[in-house]
Amino acid sequence: MKSKPAVAVIGCGYWGRNHVRTLSELGALYAVCDEDKIRAADLAGQFGVASMDMEDVLSSSDIDAVVLALPPQFHAPMALKIIAAGKHLLIEKPIALTVEDASAVVEAAAKTDLTVMTGHVLRFHPAFEALERMVLEGKLGHIQYIHSHRVGLGRFHTENDALWDIAPHDLSLILALTGEEPADIRGEGAAVLDHLSDFAHLHLSFPGGIRSHVFASRLNPYRERRLTVIGDKAMAVFDDVAPWQEKLAVYDHQVWKGDNGLEFETAEPRFIDIADGLPLTRECAHFIACIAEGKPSRTPVDDGLAVIKILSTGTVSHD
Structure with a gap:
Protein backbone atom coordinates (compact mmCIF):
# COMPACT_ATOMS: atom_id res chain seq x y z
CA MET A 1 0.00 0.00 0.00
CA HIS A 120 -22.39 10.27 7.20
CA VAL A 121 -20.55 13.56 6.77
CA LEU A 122 -22.09 15.42 9.73
CA ARG A 123 -20.49 12.94 12.11
CA PHE A 124 -17.26 14.76 11.18
CA HIS A 125 -18.55 18.27 11.80
CA PRO A 126 -16.35 19.88 14.50
CA ALA A 127 -19.45 21.14 16.35
CA PHE A 128 -20.98 17.66 16.48
CA GLU A 129 -17.67 16.12 17.51
CA ALA A 130 -17.54 18.60 20.41
CA LEU A 131 -21.16 17.82 21.32
CA GLU A 132 -20.44 14.09 21.21
CA ARG A 133 -17.51 14.55 23.60
CA MET A 134 -19.70 16.55 25.99
CA VAL A 135 -22.28 13.78 26.05
CA LEU A 136 -19.67 11.04 26.58
CA GLU A 137 -18.04 13.04 29.39
CA GLY A 138 -21.39 13.54 31.14
CA LYS A 139 -21.30 17.34 30.89
CA LEU A 140 -25.02 17.47 30.02
CA GLY A 141 -25.89 14.87 32.65
CA HIS A 142 -28.23 11.99 31.90
CA ILE A 143 -29.57 12.41 28.35
CA GLN A 144 -33.36 12.41 28.31
CA TYR A 145 -34.45 13.61 24.87
CA ILE A 146 -32.93 14.44 21.48
CA HIS A 147 -34.79 16.20 18.70
CA SER A 148 -33.76 17.44 15.28
CA HIS A 149 -35.26 19.80 12.72
CA ARG A 150 -33.84 19.75 9.20
CA VAL A 151 -36.06 21.77 6.88
CA GLY A 152 -35.71 23.90 3.76
CA LEU A 153 -36.84 24.28 0.18
CA GLY A 154 -35.81 21.49 -2.29
CA ARG A 155 -33.96 19.54 -3.54
CA PHE A 156 -36.68 17.37 -5.10
CA HIS A 157 -35.85 13.85 -6.23
CA THR A 158 -37.79 11.41 -8.39
CA GLU A 159 -36.85 8.39 -6.25
CA ASN A 160 -36.42 9.65 -2.67
CA ASP A 161 -38.91 11.38 -0.41
CA ALA A 162 -38.03 13.80 2.39
CA LEU A 163 -37.60 11.00 4.91
CA TRP A 164 -35.05 9.02 2.90
CA ASP A 165 -33.23 12.03 1.50
CA ILE A 166 -32.98 14.28 4.56
CA ALA A 167 -33.49 12.28 7.75
CA PRO A 168 -30.36 10.05 7.44
CA HIS A 169 -28.21 13.03 8.42
CA ASP A 170 -29.81 13.42 11.83
CA LEU A 171 -30.48 9.75 12.42
CA SER A 172 -26.74 9.08 12.15
CA LEU A 173 -26.09 11.80 14.76
CA ILE A 174 -28.78 10.53 17.12
CA LEU A 175 -27.54 6.94 16.87
CA ALA A 176 -24.01 8.13 17.66
CA LEU A 177 -25.19 10.02 20.75
CA THR A 178 -27.40 7.24 22.09
CA GLY A 179 -25.00 4.43 21.28
CA GLU A 180 -27.87 2.06 20.53
CA GLU A 181 -30.62 1.35 18.04
CA PRO A 182 -34.22 2.31 18.86
CA ALA A 183 -36.63 -0.22 20.33
CA ASP A 184 -39.71 1.55 18.99
CA ILE A 185 -40.15 3.60 15.80
CA ARG A 186 -43.20 5.53 14.63
CA GLY A 187 -43.29 7.55 11.45
CA GLU A 188 -45.62 9.73 9.46
CA GLY A 189 -45.19 11.50 6.13
CA ALA A 190 -47.13 14.10 4.18
CA ALA A 191 -47.07 14.12 0.37
CA VAL A 192 -48.03 17.57 -0.94
CA LEU A 193 -46.55 17.97 -4.42
CA ASP A 194 -46.82 14.39 -5.71
CA HIS A 195 -46.74 10.83 -4.35
CA LEU A 196 -43.47 11.31 -2.42
CA SER A 197 -43.49 12.75 1.10
CA ASP A 198 -42.39 16.37 1.38
CA PHE A 199 -42.66 16.31 5.18
CA ALA A 200 -41.69 13.50 7.55
CA HIS A 201 -41.84 12.91 11.31
CA LEU A 202 -40.10 10.10 13.16
CA HIS A 203 -40.54 9.29 16.84
CA LEU A 204 -37.96 6.99 18.43
CA SER A 205 -37.68 5.30 21.83
CA PHE A 206 -34.38 3.74 22.89
CA PRO A 207 -33.79 0.83 25.29
CA GLY A 208 -31.79 3.05 27.65
CA GLY A 209 -34.75 5.40 28.12
CA ILE A 210 -33.83 8.21 25.72
CA ARG A 211 -36.60 9.36 23.44
CA SER A 212 -36.20 11.33 20.24
CA HIS A 213 -37.98 12.85 17.29
CA VAL A 214 -36.87 13.91 13.81
CA PHE A 215 -38.66 16.44 11.63
CA ALA A 216 -37.58 16.71 8.00
CA SER A 217 -39.07 18.84 5.23
CA ARG A 218 -38.07 19.89 1.72
CA LEU A 219 -41.06 22.24 1.34
CA ASN A 220 -40.33 24.92 3.90
CA PRO A 221 -39.84 28.70 3.48
CA TYR A 222 -36.69 28.85 5.64
CA ARG A 223 -33.64 26.69 6.35
CA GLU A 224 -33.19 25.07 9.73
CA ARG A 225 -30.46 22.59 10.64
CA ARG A 226 -30.76 22.10 14.38
CA LEU A 227 -30.05 19.18 16.72
CA THR A 228 -31.06 19.65 20.37
CA VAL A 229 -29.93 17.42 23.23
CA ILE A 230 -31.77 17.61 26.56
CA GLY A 231 -29.87 16.42 29.63
CA ASP A 232 -30.74 16.66 33.32
CA LYS A 233 -27.76 18.99 33.93
CA ALA A 234 -27.81 21.13 30.80
CA MET A 235 -29.14 21.36 27.25
CA ALA A 236 -27.13 21.76 24.06
CA VAL A 237 -27.95 22.87 20.51
CA PHE A 238 -25.94 22.16 17.37
CA ASP A 239 -27.20 24.76 14.89
CA ASP A 240 -25.50 24.35 11.52
CA VAL A 241 -27.15 27.50 10.13
CA ALA A 242 -25.67 29.71 12.87
CA PRO A 243 -22.34 31.55 12.48
CA TRP A 244 -19.32 29.33 13.13
CA GLN A 245 -18.66 30.71 16.60
CA GLU A 246 -22.29 30.05 17.60
CA LYS A 247 -22.83 26.60 16.08
CA LEU A 248 -22.70 24.82 19.45
CA ALA A 249 -24.54 26.40 22.36
CA VAL A 250 -25.03 25.08 25.89
CA TYR A 251 -27.94 26.21 28.06
CA ASP A 252 -27.49 25.64 31.78
CA HIS A 253 -31.23 25.71 32.40
CA GLN A 254 -32.36 24.06 35.61
CA VAL A 255 -35.64 22.25 36.26
CA TRP A 256 -36.51 20.78 39.66
CA LYS A 257 -39.42 19.65 41.78
CA GLY A 258 -40.43 22.33 44.25
CA ASP A 259 -43.18 22.62 46.82
CA ASN A 260 -45.62 23.76 44.15
CA GLY A 261 -44.61 21.31 41.44
CA LEU A 262 -41.96 21.67 38.78
CA GLU A 263 -39.92 24.87 38.85
CA PHE A 264 -37.25 26.15 36.48
CA GLU A 265 -34.51 28.72 36.01
CA THR A 266 -33.19 29.83 32.64
CA ALA A 267 -29.65 30.77 31.66
CA GLU A 268 -28.07 32.56 28.73
CA PRO A 269 -26.39 30.29 26.16
CA ARG A 270 -22.69 29.49 26.41
CA PHE A 271 -21.11 29.14 22.99
CA ILE A 272 -18.49 26.39 22.81
CA ASP A 273 -15.24 26.89 20.93
CA ILE A 274 -14.93 24.36 18.11
CA ALA A 275 -12.08 23.41 15.83
CA ASP A 276 -11.80 24.67 12.28
CA GLY A 277 -12.33 22.33 9.35
CA LEU A 278 -14.88 21.36 6.74
CA PRO A 279 -16.82 18.18 7.57
CA LEU A 280 -16.27 16.64 4.13
CA THR A 281 -12.54 17.30 4.28
CA ARG A 282 -12.38 15.71 7.72
CA GLU A 283 -14.45 12.74 6.55
CA CYS A 284 -12.27 12.10 3.48
CA ALA A 285 -9.10 12.53 5.53
CA HIS A 286 -10.46 9.97 8.01
CA PHE A 287 -11.20 7.55 5.15
CA ILE A 288 -7.65 7.94 3.85
CA ALA A 289 -6.16 7.49 7.34
CA CYS A 290 -8.22 4.35 7.99
CA ILE A 291 -6.91 2.81 4.77
CA ALA A 292 -3.30 3.86 5.31
CA GLU A 293 -3.17 2.89 9.00
CA GLY A 294 -5.57 -0.06 9.00
CA LYS A 295 -7.71 1.42 11.75
CA PRO A 296 -11.50 1.03 12.04
CA SER A 297 -13.78 3.70 10.65
CA ARG A 298 -15.96 5.86 12.87
CA THR A 299 -18.86 5.39 10.45
CA PRO A 300 -18.77 1.77 9.22
CA VAL A 301 -21.46 0.44 6.92
CA ASP A 302 -23.10 -1.05 10.01
CA ASP A 303 -24.10 2.54 10.82
CA GLY A 304 -25.63 2.88 7.37
CA LEU A 305 -27.62 -0.33 7.92
CA ALA A 306 -28.92 0.93 11.27
CA VAL A 307 -30.24 4.07 9.57
CA ILE A 308 -31.89 2.03 6.79
CA LYS A 309 -33.66 -0.10 9.41
CA ILE A 310 -35.15 3.03 10.97
CA LEU A 311 -36.17 4.52 7.63
CA SER A 312 -37.79 1.26 6.51
CA THR A 313 -39.73 0.92 9.74
CA GLY A 314 -40.59 4.60 9.99
CA THR A 315 -42.20 4.86 6.56
CA VAL A 316 -45.68 3.86 7.72
CA SER A 317 -48.14 6.38 6.32
CA HIS A 318 -48.61 9.28 3.92
CA ASP A 319 -51.35 11.84 4.45
Whole structure:
Protein backbone atom coordinates (compact mmCIF):
# COMPACT_ATOMS: atom_id res chain seq x y z
CA MET A 1 0.00 0.00 0.00
CA LYS A 2 1.24 3.47 -0.88
CA SER A 3 1.59 6.04 1.89
CA LYS A 4 -1.53 7.73 0.54
CA PRO A 5 -4.16 5.59 -1.24
CA ALA A 6 -5.26 6.36 -4.79
CA VAL A 7 -8.99 7.02 -4.83
CA ALA A 8 -11.50 7.02 -7.69
CA VAL A 9 -14.86 8.76 -7.43
CA ILE A 10 -17.77 6.99 -9.11
CA GLY A 11 -20.59 9.45 -9.68
CA CYS A 12 -19.83 13.05 -10.63
CA GLY A 13 -23.13 14.67 -9.75
CA TYR A 14 -23.71 17.38 -7.16
CA TRP A 15 -22.16 15.61 -4.17
CA GLY A 16 -19.70 13.51 -6.14
CA ARG A 17 -18.08 16.70 -7.48
CA ASN A 18 -17.51 17.81 -3.88
CA HIS A 19 -15.70 14.55 -3.19
CA VAL A 20 -13.60 15.03 -6.33
CA ARG A 21 -12.53 18.51 -5.27
CA THR A 22 -11.84 17.46 -1.68
CA LEU A 23 -9.84 14.35 -2.56
CA SER A 24 -7.82 16.42 -5.03
CA GLU A 25 -7.00 18.90 -2.28
CA LEU A 26 -5.91 15.99 -0.07
CA GLY A 27 -3.67 14.62 -2.82
CA ALA A 28 -5.53 11.31 -3.07
CA LEU A 29 -7.65 11.69 -6.23
CA TYR A 30 -6.66 9.28 -9.01
CA ALA A 31 -9.66 9.07 -11.35
CA VAL A 32 -13.31 9.95 -11.89
CA CYS A 33 -16.08 7.89 -13.40
CA ASP A 34 -19.59 8.80 -14.50
CA GLU A 35 -22.22 7.46 -16.87
CA ASP A 36 -22.12 10.88 -18.53
CA LYS A 37 -18.75 10.60 -20.29
CA ILE A 38 -18.63 14.29 -21.20
CA ARG A 39 -19.19 15.34 -17.58
CA ALA A 40 -16.56 12.88 -16.38
CA ALA A 41 -14.02 14.04 -18.96
CA ASP A 42 -14.63 17.69 -18.11
CA LEU A 43 -14.17 17.08 -14.39
CA ALA A 44 -11.11 14.92 -14.96
CA GLY A 45 -9.58 17.73 -17.03
CA GLN A 46 -10.24 20.28 -14.31
CA PHE A 47 -8.39 18.23 -11.71
CA GLY A 48 -5.74 16.63 -13.88
CA VAL A 49 -6.75 13.00 -13.37
CA ALA A 50 -8.00 10.15 -15.54
CA SER A 51 -11.59 9.67 -16.68
CA MET A 52 -12.27 5.93 -16.54
CA ASP A 53 -15.04 3.46 -17.27
CA MET A 54 -16.54 1.53 -14.38
CA GLU A 55 -14.93 -1.74 -15.42
CA ASP A 56 -11.50 -0.12 -15.64
CA VAL A 57 -11.87 1.34 -12.13
CA LEU A 58 -12.70 -2.09 -10.74
CA SER A 59 -9.86 -3.86 -12.54
CA SER A 60 -7.12 -1.26 -12.08
CA SER A 61 -4.37 -2.32 -9.68
CA ASP A 62 -3.39 1.36 -9.33
CA ILE A 63 -6.68 2.25 -7.61
CA ASP A 64 -6.87 1.41 -3.91
CA ALA A 65 -10.23 2.88 -2.99
CA VAL A 66 -13.51 4.19 -4.33
CA VAL A 67 -15.96 6.86 -3.24
CA LEU A 68 -19.43 5.87 -4.43
CA ALA A 69 -21.79 8.82 -4.96
CA LEU A 70 -24.48 7.50 -7.28
CA PRO A 71 -28.26 7.79 -6.92
CA PRO A 72 -28.95 5.55 -3.90
CA GLN A 73 -30.85 2.87 -5.84
CA PHE A 74 -27.51 1.95 -7.45
CA HIS A 75 -25.38 1.99 -4.30
CA ALA A 76 -25.80 -1.58 -3.03
CA PRO A 77 -25.17 -3.52 -6.26
CA MET A 78 -22.19 -1.34 -7.17
CA ALA A 79 -20.82 -1.53 -3.61
CA LEU A 80 -20.81 -5.33 -3.79
CA LYS A 81 -18.80 -5.20 -7.02
CA ILE A 82 -16.29 -2.75 -5.52
CA ILE A 83 -15.81 -4.87 -2.40
CA ALA A 84 -15.43 -8.00 -4.54
CA ALA A 85 -12.74 -6.17 -6.51
CA GLY A 86 -10.79 -5.62 -3.27
CA LYS A 87 -11.19 -1.83 -3.14
CA HIS A 88 -11.71 0.18 0.02
CA LEU A 89 -15.01 2.00 -0.14
CA LEU A 90 -16.84 5.08 1.11
CA ILE A 91 -20.56 4.86 0.21
CA GLU A 92 -22.67 7.97 0.30
CA LYS A 93 -25.91 7.81 2.26
CA PRO A 94 -28.22 6.03 2.06
CA ILE A 95 -26.12 2.95 1.36
CA ALA A 96 -29.18 1.13 -0.01
CA LEU A 97 -32.95 1.45 -0.24
CA THR A 98 -33.83 -1.81 1.53
CA VAL A 99 -32.65 -3.54 4.69
CA GLU A 100 -31.89 -6.64 2.62
CA ASP A 101 -29.57 -4.79 0.26
CA ALA A 102 -27.87 -2.85 3.07
CA SER A 103 -27.35 -6.10 5.00
CA ALA A 104 -25.72 -7.68 1.95
CA VAL A 105 -23.19 -4.82 1.83
CA VAL A 106 -22.44 -5.15 5.56
CA GLU A 107 -22.00 -8.92 5.26
CA ALA A 108 -19.69 -8.56 2.25
CA ALA A 109 -17.57 -5.95 4.05
CA ALA A 110 -17.32 -8.12 7.18
CA LYS A 111 -15.64 -10.89 5.18
CA THR A 112 -12.74 -8.62 4.21
CA ASP A 113 -10.09 -6.45 5.83
CA LEU A 114 -11.19 -3.50 3.73
CA THR A 115 -12.26 -0.12 5.05
CA VAL A 116 -15.93 0.14 4.06
CA MET A 117 -17.60 3.19 5.55
CA THR A 118 -20.81 5.18 5.24
CA GLY A 119 -20.74 8.81 4.12
CA HIS A 120 -22.39 10.27 7.20
CA VAL A 121 -20.55 13.56 6.77
CA LEU A 122 -22.09 15.42 9.73
CA ARG A 123 -20.49 12.94 12.11
CA PHE A 124 -17.26 14.76 11.18
CA HIS A 125 -18.55 18.27 11.80
CA PRO A 126 -16.35 19.88 14.50
CA ALA A 127 -19.45 21.14 16.35
CA PHE A 128 -20.98 17.66 16.48
CA GLU A 129 -17.67 16.12 17.51
CA ALA A 130 -17.54 18.60 20.41
CA LEU A 131 -21.16 17.82 21.32
CA GLU A 132 -20.44 14.09 21.21
CA ARG A 133 -17.51 14.55 23.60
CA MET A 134 -19.70 16.55 25.99
CA VAL A 135 -22.28 13.78 26.05
CA LEU A 136 -19.67 11.04 26.58
CA GLU A 137 -18.04 13.04 29.39
CA GLY A 138 -21.39 13.54 31.14
CA LYS A 139 -21.30 17.34 30.89
CA LEU A 140 -25.02 17.47 30.02
CA GLY A 141 -25.89 14.87 32.65
CA HIS A 142 -28.23 11.99 31.90
CA ILE A 143 -29.57 12.41 28.35
CA GLN A 144 -33.36 12.41 28.31
CA TYR A 145 -34.45 13.61 24.87
CA ILE A 146 -32.93 14.44 21.48
CA HIS A 147 -34.79 16.20 18.70
CA SER A 148 -33.76 17.44 15.28
CA HIS A 149 -35.26 19.80 12.72
CA ARG A 150 -33.84 19.75 9.20
CA VAL A 151 -36.06 21.77 6.88
CA GLY A 152 -35.71 23.90 3.76
CA LEU A 153 -36.84 24.28 0.18
CA GLY A 154 -35.81 21.49 -2.29
CA ARG A 155 -33.96 19.54 -3.54
CA PHE A 156 -36.68 17.37 -5.10
CA HIS A 157 -35.85 13.85 -6.23
CA THR A 158 -37.79 11.41 -8.39
CA GLU A 159 -36.85 8.39 -6.25
CA ASN A 160 -36.42 9.65 -2.67
CA ASP A 161 -38.91 11.38 -0.41
CA ALA A 162 -38.03 13.80 2.39
CA LEU A 163 -37.60 11.00 4.91
CA TRP A 164 -35.05 9.02 2.90
CA ASP A 165 -33.23 12.03 1.50
CA ILE A 166 -32.98 14.28 4.56
CA ALA A 167 -33.49 12.28 7.75
CA PRO A 168 -30.36 10.05 7.44
CA HIS A 169 -28.21 13.03 8.42
CA ASP A 170 -29.81 13.42 11.83
CA LEU A 171 -30.48 9.75 12.42
CA SER A 172 -26.74 9.08 12.15
CA LEU A 173 -26.09 11.80 14.76
CA ILE A 174 -28.78 10.53 17.12
CA LEU A 175 -27.54 6.94 16.87
CA ALA A 176 -24.01 8.13 17.66
CA LEU A 177 -25.19 10.02 20.75
CA THR A 178 -27.40 7.24 22.09
CA GLY A 179 -25.00 4.43 21.28
CA GLU A 180 -27.87 2.06 20.53
CA GLU A 181 -30.62 1.35 18.04
CA PRO A 182 -34.22 2.31 18.86
CA ALA A 183 -36.63 -0.22 20.33
CA ASP A 184 -39.71 1.55 18.99
CA ILE A 185 -40.15 3.60 15.80
CA ARG A 186 -43.20 5.53 14.63
CA GLY A 187 -43.29 7.55 11.45
CA GLU A 188 -45.62 9.73 9.46
CA GLY A 189 -45.19 11.50 6.13
CA ALA A 190 -47.13 14.10 4.18
CA ALA A 191 -47.07 14.12 0.37
CA VAL A 192 -48.03 17.57 -0.94
CA LEU A 193 -46.55 17.97 -4.42
CA ASP A 194 -46.82 14.39 -5.71
CA HIS A 195 -46.74 10.83 -4.35
CA LEU A 196 -43.47 11.31 -2.42
CA SER A 197 -43.49 12.75 1.10
CA ASP A 198 -42.39 16.37 1.38
CA PHE A 199 -42.66 16.31 5.18
CA ALA A 200 -41.69 13.50 7.55
CA HIS A 201 -41.84 12.91 11.31
CA LEU A 202 -40.10 10.10 13.16
CA HIS A 203 -40.54 9.29 16.84
CA LEU A 204 -37.96 6.99 18.43
CA SER A 205 -37.68 5.30 21.83
CA PHE A 206 -34.38 3.74 22.89
CA PRO A 207 -33.79 0.83 25.29
CA GLY A 208 -31.79 3.05 27.65
CA GLY A 209 -34.75 5.40 28.12
CA ILE A 210 -33.83 8.21 25.72
CA ARG A 211 -36.60 9.36 23.44
CA SER A 212 -36.20 11.33 20.24
CA HIS A 213 -37.98 12.85 17.29
CA VAL A 214 -36.87 13.91 13.81
CA PHE A 215 -38.66 16.44 11.63
CA ALA A 216 -37.58 16.71 8.00
CA SER A 217 -39.07 18.84 5.23
CA ARG A 218 -38.07 19.89 1.72
CA LEU A 219 -41.06 22.24 1.34
CA ASN A 220 -40.33 24.92 3.90
CA PRO A 221 -39.84 28.70 3.48
CA TYR A 222 -36.69 28.85 5.64
CA ARG A 223 -33.64 26.69 6.35
CA GLU A 224 -33.19 25.07 9.73
CA ARG A 225 -30.46 22.59 10.64
CA ARG A 226 -30.76 22.10 14.38
CA LEU A 227 -30.05 19.18 16.72
CA THR A 228 -31.06 19.65 20.37
CA VAL A 229 -29.93 17.42 23.23
CA ILE A 230 -31.77 17.61 26.56
CA GLY A 231 -29.87 16.42 29.63
CA ASP A 232 -30.74 16.66 33.32
CA LYS A 233 -27.76 18.99 33.93
CA ALA A 234 -27.81 21.13 30.80
CA MET A 235 -29.14 21.36 27.25
CA ALA A 236 -27.13 21.76 24.06
CA VAL A 237 -27.95 22.87 20.51
CA PHE A 238 -25.94 22.16 17.37
CA ASP A 239 -27.20 24.76 14.89
CA ASP A 240 -25.50 24.35 11.52
CA VAL A 241 -27.15 27.50 10.13
CA ALA A 242 -25.67 29.71 12.87
CA PRO A 243 -22.34 31.55 12.48
CA TRP A 244 -19.32 29.33 13.13
CA GLN A 245 -18.66 30.71 16.60
CA GLU A 246 -22.29 30.05 17.60
CA LYS A 247 -22.83 26.60 16.08
CA LEU A 248 -22.70 24.82 19.45
CA ALA A 249 -24.54 26.40 22.36
CA VAL A 250 -25.03 25.08 25.89
CA TYR A 251 -27.94 26.21 28.06
CA ASP A 252 -27.49 25.64 31.78
CA HIS A 253 -31.23 25.71 32.40
CA GLN A 254 -32.36 24.06 35.61
CA VAL A 255 -35.64 22.25 36.26
CA TRP A 256 -36.51 20.78 39.66
CA LYS A 257 -39.42 19.65 41.78
CA GLY A 258 -40.43 22.33 44.25
CA ASP A 259 -43.18 22.62 46.82
CA ASN A 260 -45.62 23.76 44.15
CA GLY A 261 -44.61 21.31 41.44
CA LEU A 262 -41.96 21.67 38.78
CA GLU A 263 -39.92 24.87 38.85
CA PHE A 264 -37.25 26.15 36.48
CA GLU A 265 -34.51 28.72 36.01
CA THR A 266 -33.19 29.83 32.64
CA ALA A 267 -29.65 30.77 31.66
CA GLU A 268 -28.07 32.56 28.73
CA PRO A 269 -26.39 30.29 26.16
CA ARG A 270 -22.69 29.49 26.41
CA PHE A 271 -21.11 29.14 22.99
CA ILE A 272 -18.49 26.39 22.81
CA ASP A 273 -15.24 26.89 20.93
CA ILE A 274 -14.93 24.36 18.11
CA ALA A 275 -12.08 23.41 15.83
CA ASP A 276 -11.80 24.67 12.28
CA GLY A 277 -12.33 22.33 9.35
CA LEU A 278 -14.88 21.36 6.74
CA PRO A 279 -16.82 18.18 7.57
CA LEU A 280 -16.27 16.64 4.13
CA THR A 281 -12.54 17.30 4.28
CA ARG A 282 -12.38 15.71 7.72
CA GLU A 283 -14.45 12.74 6.55
CA CYS A 284 -12.27 12.10 3.48
CA ALA A 285 -9.10 12.53 5.53
CA HIS A 286 -10.46 9.97 8.01
CA PHE A 287 -11.20 7.55 5.15
CA ILE A 288 -7.65 7.94 3.85
CA ALA A 289 -6.16 7.49 7.34
CA CYS A 290 -8.22 4.35 7.99
CA ILE A 291 -6.91 2.81 4.77
CA ALA A 292 -3.30 3.86 5.31
CA GLU A 293 -3.17 2.89 9.00
CA GLY A 294 -5.57 -0.06 9.00
CA LYS A 295 -7.71 1.42 11.75
CA PRO A 296 -11.50 1.03 12.04
CA SER A 297 -13.78 3.70 10.65
CA ARG A 298 -15.96 5.86 12.87
CA THR A 299 -18.86 5.39 10.45
CA PRO A 300 -18.77 1.77 9.22
CA VAL A 301 -21.46 0.44 6.92
CA ASP A 302 -23.10 -1.05 10.01
CA ASP A 303 -24.10 2.54 10.82
CA GLY A 304 -25.63 2.88 7.37
CA LEU A 305 -27.62 -0.33 7.92
CA ALA A 306 -28.92 0.93 11.27
CA VAL A 307 -30.24 4.07 9.57
CA ILE A 308 -31.89 2.03 6.79
CA LYS A 309 -33.66 -0.10 9.41
CA ILE A 310 -35.15 3.03 10.97
CA LEU A 311 -36.17 4.52 7.63
CA SER A 312 -37.79 1.26 6.51
CA THR A 313 -39.73 0.92 9.74
CA GLY A 314 -40.59 4.60 9.99
CA THR A 315 -42.20 4.86 6.56
CA VAL A 316 -45.68 3.86 7.72
CA SER A 317 -48.14 6.38 6.32
CA HIS A 318 -48.61 9.28 3.92
CA ASP A 319 -51.35 11.84 4.45
